[in-house]
Amino acid sequence: GEDVEQSLFLSVREGDSSVINCTYTDSSSTYLYWYKQEPGAGLQLLTYIFSNMDMKQDQRLTVLLNKKDKHLSLRIADTQTGDSAIYFCASVPGSSNTGKLIFGQGTTLQVKP
């Protein structure tokens, strides 16, 4: 089945850019999502990209998709302390008719003042 992998931890200085990486195994994945989870809270959708796109920009967020390498990244420009959270990438396998999400294990982003 589909597997999604992420690096576990990233630490940056406030004002720097953050890049969170994700790899997935299903080459027929349709949509790929980025979610944010703050301590003790549920997940919040940040952005998404459709599989026929290479890049998507949304204010401080840039998503890059390399379908050949099955690699997804999320860049956060001008990272703020409020961006400290766990970030999950999730894919919808091509075989899914229900839109089932497969999540990675999450990347903890620590932003130092």
Add this chain to the structure above:
Amino acid sequence: EAEVAQSPRYKITEKSQAVAFWCDPISGHATLYWYRQILGQGPELLVQFQDESVVDDSQLPKDRFSAERLKGVDSTLKIQPAELGDSAMYLCASSATGGKAYNEQFFGPGTRLTVL
């Protein structure tokens, strides 16, 4: 702003006891999801409802877990009997539509279950 409601927020129980979690999705959302999130991992789908029908329960441990959404609105997830390995965050989410097209899922705050 409409939100997904869950209760209780925290639950401590002893193994072999029964527990139940409740979820009220955003009004009008046809699809409801229950996820389990073990500490340090991403959420894993337990069960997905489309209205009152189950469309995916492939990862639900059916010997001890049950879920229902009788009127296609709110939902209850039950564990009986609870085991130590069930300690986790149980997240409920809802979306306007299911399916493989773009589908934003809105998550509730979760129920943190601790089994002693």
